[in-house]
Amino acid sequence: MAQTPQQRRANLKFAKDQEARRGKSEDQLKKRVKVATKSPISPIWLILLAFVVFGGLIFEVISRIFLR
Template sequence: MAQTPRQRLANERFARAEAAKRGKPESVTKRAPKPKAPISTGWIVLLAFAICGGLVFELLRVVPELWSSISSFFSR
């Protein structure tokens, strides 16, 4: 089966990249793997909601009480 022009270009690009790597130490040609987090993003979001969500709900409960206290203090 003959190569298509697209395959030929891809093969030439690959050959050039491999020729550029030839003769260099392996550490230069290989990239370091990206470190993975020990905990997934979903668990972090859930934990943040559990910690900060309680604070938000508590503020929603306390703010009207504080506002009424402040307004009654100034209305005297």
């Protein structure tokens, strides 16, 4: 069965990764582990921002309904 272009790209990527691993110890390979990128804003600040924005929106809707 012939390879599709997508399979061919995946096989080339896998082969390239395997070639880069050859001759290296486990310690050197563990250093290659990618670190997940952190958000520049902490979750506490995101929650506070959401509270201010949505709290203000809810207050505005309530004031328009009851305080016409």
